[in-house]
Amino acid sequence: MSTEYVPIRVSTLRGDQKIDFDAYVKINEKYILYIKSGDSFEGERLQRLKSKKLKKMFIAPDSEQRYRTYMQKNIEMAYDKGSGKDITTRAEIIQGNQQSNAEAVMEDPGNAQAYQETKDAAGKFVQFLEQEDKSLSSILNIVNADQNIAHHGVTVSSLAVALAKKLKVQDPKQLQLLSLGALLHDFEHFQSGVAINRPIEQMTEAEVKLYKQHPQLGAQKVQDKKHFDATVIKIIAEHEEYVDGKGYPYGLVESKMDPLSVIVAPCNMVDRLITFEGVPRKDAVKRLMITAVGRYPLNYIQALGDIMSAL
Ligand SMILES: [Fe+2]
Ligand SMILES: [Fe+2]
Numbered sequence: 001m002s003t004e005y006v007p008i009r010v011s012t013l014r015g016d017q018k019i020d021f022d023a024y025v026k027i028n029e030k031y032i033l034y035i036k037s038g039d040s041f042e043g044e045r046l047q048r049l050k051s052k053k054l055k056k057m058f059i060a061p062d063s064e065q066r067y068r069t070y071m072q073k074n075i076e077m078a079y080d081k082g083s084g085k086d087i088t089t090r091a092e093i094i095q096g097n098q099q100s101n102a103e104a105v106m107e108d109p110g111n112a113q114a115y116q117e118t119k120d121a122a123g124k125f126v127q128f129l130e131q132e133d134k135s136l137s138s139i140l141n142i143v144n145a146d147q148n149i150a151h152h153g154v155t156v157s158s159l160a161v162a163l164a165k166k167l168k169v170q171d172p173k174q175l176q177l178l179s180l181g182a183l184l185h186d187f188e189h190f191q192s193g194v195a196i197n198r199p200i201e202q203m204t205e206a207e208v209k210l211y212k213q214h215p216q217l218g219a220q221k222v223q224d225k226k227h228f229d230a231t232v233i234k235i236i237a238e239h240e241e242y243v244d245g246k247g248y249p250y251g252l253v254e255s256k257m258d259p260l261s262v263i264v265a266p267c268n269m270v271d272r273l274i275t276f277e278g279v280p281r282k283d284a285v286k287r288l289m290i291t292a293v294g295r296y297p298l299n300y301i302q303a304l305g306d307i308m309s310a311l
Contacts, residue, residue, distance in 0.1 A: 181235030188218030
């Protein structure tokens with residue numbers, strides 16, 4: 001067998017369709033068989049796979065076509081309401097696909113094709129959230145156990161679309177850009193690998209200073225990429241701003257922010273509390289009400305409360 005193994009994203013292994021290829025992990029320059037053809041990854045099996053915190057695995061070059069077919073079948077089935085598969089499994093596949101798209105852009109922001117595919121998928125994702133009752137709860141029920149930045153992006157993206165819907169944002173183009181910007185908002189964390197999984201109050205002064213630059217540093221890295229939409233760059237730059245002007249890095253007031261950033265900011269904070277600070281999901285919005293008064297428009301926080309309590 002050739003040693004030219006091909007990397008695959010673990011986030012694409014989802015759902016009850018059995019894989020028809022073997023997947024390997026690389027340890028000390030050796031490829032070790034890790035999961036076998038015939039396995040599938042739904043429900044508890046998915047949680048087990050996620051708990052391994054592996055982002056990439058490898059397949060033999062002669063499996064590549066079978067892997068591609070597997071992925072394509074999975075995503076087509078997941079977006080097909082009439083496929084006969086339950087919404088939980090379909091949502092797991094769609095969540096994984098969104099996460100994989102986010103990873104592709106964040107790993108290689110210069111890749112215009114990856115960006116375009118992710119942008120198209122963001123539009124599809126909006127439709128899925130809009131058209132199916134249990135879509136949002138099924139997506140948000142997938143616990144981000146490995147505190148993955150791309151998974152956090154999918155969660156914030158889902159919340160942002162739900163919040164926009166409550167605020168009567170209807171333009172599909174705007175919703176697509178909102179979904180895409182929210183998906184990619186923490187671009188810088190993905191690149192820098194800073195340990196963000198703790199409250200900001202627990203960071204040292206130097207860490208806080210660096211942390212507070214992440215929206216700006218992230219935006220700067222994609223500023224020169226012609227395929228990046230200006231609105232997406234704005235969302236990356238402004239997602240930690242507060243409407244009272246006391247956020248960071250720029251201290252913009254609401255009227256100076258892109259309206260889509262105003263939507264993403266509280267959604268980001270809700271999932272930051274849940275995923276990185278260990279706040280129970282049912283308490284996250286309550287926490288925001290108490291500690292973040294004035295940082296986000298009150299009616300946005302209330303709408304998020306309604307969204308979360310309906311899950
Ligand atoms: Fe952030
Ligand atoms: Fe974030």
